[in-house]
């Protein structure tokens with residue numbers, strides 16, 4: 001990848017979950033499925049059928065490609081809605097409401113792309129949780145924008161340099177499909193031995 005290439009929006013979510021996982025997936029092509037990823041892929045396969053239509057006062061468009069020249073970002077949205085001239089990105093997730101903050105970054109990155117593509121500001125997006133059939137509103141606040149922009153820069157750095165962030169064991173490792181490739185506890189030990197040396 002070069003400076004001029006685009007980072008996938010989905011990589012932001014992975015980076016916020018774990019920078020090392022982001023590196024494994026997007027620099028090494030190391031993707032392994034587990035129950036959670038299979039459920040997530042199956043959900044997105046259903047959602048990523050192109051189409052559009054009216055639902056009450058809201059215009060809905062599915063599976064739209066989003067792009068930002070400014071932030072060098074590209075990705076496919078699950079659903080974009082338009083109501084009263086306002087645009088709202090909607091990201092579908094398999095888990096439960098409020099489980100992970102990293103999903104908000106993904107919605108914010110989509111909002112940044114929509115703003116650049118339409119010239120209109122986006123102040124609100126949603127995460128739709130398939131298991132609970134609930135929508136969580138995501139306010140596109142200045143703080144979330146800053147967080148998203150910092151994450152975009154960090155992801156772009158990893159993808160352009162290939163530099164590997166360390167594998168750091170955390171509670172999230174238990175649900176990570178790359179656990180058996182990464183072996184974070186062993187990686188932690190090796191890093192500590194190196195520090196002692």
Ligand code: SF4
Nearest residue numbers: 018021168173176182
């Ligand atoms: S096992 Fe843990 S450290 Fe390794 S990639 Fe997954 S979340 Fe990151």
